[in-house]
Amino acid sequence: MSDLISWVLLLLGGFIALTAAIGVLRFPDFYSRLHPAGTGDTLAQFLIMIGLLPLIGSWVDGVKLVMITLLLFVTTPTSTHAISQAAHLEGLLPWKREEKSSG
Amino acid sequence: MRALFLFLALCAFWVLLSGEIQSAYLMGVGVFCCAITTWFSVRLEIVGDEGQPTRGIRPFIAYLPWLFWQVVLANVDVIKRVWRPERSIEPRFFTLPVQVRHPVAKALYANSITLTPGTVAIQCDDSSFLVHALTDEAEQALRSGDMEQRIQQMEEVSV
Numbered sequence: 001m002s003d004l005i006s007w008v009l010l011l012l013g014g015f016i017a018l019t020a021a022i023g024v025l026r027f028p029d030f031y032s033r034l035h036p037a038g039t040g041d042t043l044a045q046f047l048i049m050i051g052l053l054p055l056i057g058s059w060v061d062g063v064k065l066v067m068i069t070l071l072l073f074v075t076t077p078t079s080t081h082a083i084s085q086a087a088h089l090e091g092l093l094p095w096k097r098e099e100k101s102s103g
Numbered sequence: 104m105r106a107l108f109l110f111l112a113l114c115a116f117w118v119l120l121s122g123e124i125q126s127a128y129l130m131g132v133g134v135f136c137c138a139i140t141t142w143f144s145v146r147l148e149i150v151g152d153e154g155q156p157t158r159g160i161r162p163f164i165a166y167l168p169w170l171f172w173q174v175v176l177a178n179v180d181v182i183k184r185v186w187r188p189e190r191s192i193e194p195r196f197f198t199l200p201v202q203v204r205h206p207v208a209k210a211l212y213a214n215s216i217t218l219t220p221g222t223v224a225i226q227c228d229d230s231s232f233l234v235h236a237l238t239d240e241a242e243q244a245l246r247s248g249d250m251e252q253r254i255q256q257m258e259e260v261s262v
Contacts (some may be wrong), residue, residue: 016178016182019182019185019186020185022185022186023182023184023185024183026156026183026185027192028194028232029194031194031235032194033194035181035220035221035222035223035237036182036218036220037180037184037222038181038219038220038221039181039220040206042174042178042220043174043178044220045183046234058122060119060120060122063119063120063122064183067119067120071200073218074214076217077213077214077215077217077218078214078224079244080217081118081213081214081217081223081224084223084225084235085225085226088225088226088233094192094194094235096194098109099238100200102128
């Protein structure tokens with residue numbers, strides 16, 4: 001039973017990580033690519049880490065997994081902010097839809 | 104007092120990560136490392152209200168499940184837009200007025216915005232954030248001020 005839960009969570013996490021990669025390729029510019037990359041950093045890593053929990057034996061390793069998850073939840077916004085601010089300070093402009101002008 | 108608390112927290116963290124309480128060597132080295140770290144922190148003057156905002160810890164824990172649910176919802180939205188055949192995104196910059204003042208609350212707000220896919224806090228000034236949003240819905244969700252209200256409640260408790 002715990003194996004099944006684990007597999008579902010891991011597959012779901014893997015699917016979201018794949019989605020993040022495809023999103024990074026599909027979206028038009030630097031700023032919009034930050035958003036799908038964010039899904040890989042948050043939900044995908046969370047699902048994979050939680051999916052690994054039932055598979056490991058000792059509680060010490062479990063605590064480490066949870067710690068890594070929490071650490072990533074704190075550090076990824078910080079690094080995302082750092083690179084996006086660097087791009088903004090460099091004067092990179094965001095992509096705009098060309099066909100129809102929308103506010 | 105705060106230094107002592109930091110020392111004890113570091114020791115607890117060490118035991119949690121090493122998982123060995125039998126080995127006298129590991130425990131001895133652990134206490135030594137925690138003492139050194141605490142001493143450095145005191146010398147660097149990072150032991151204080153900003154580094155350890157202990158008073159707001161209970162509302163913060165209450166905030167986490169809500170934030171997590173928002174992150175899940177935003178994730179689902181971005182994932183849908185990635186798989187949709189036509190481009191369904193309207194990326195834009197906008198300036199978000201910010202009412203929270205406490206530096207820890209502002210950092211938490213900016214981090215929450217960035218953690219939620221669909222919005223990224225780019226530039227943080229005194230009274231506003233420059234935010235990049237992927238869609239109009241994401242922009243409106245932030246403008247509604249729901250997230251900020253929750254952080255403001257936390258700020259009121261802790262200041």
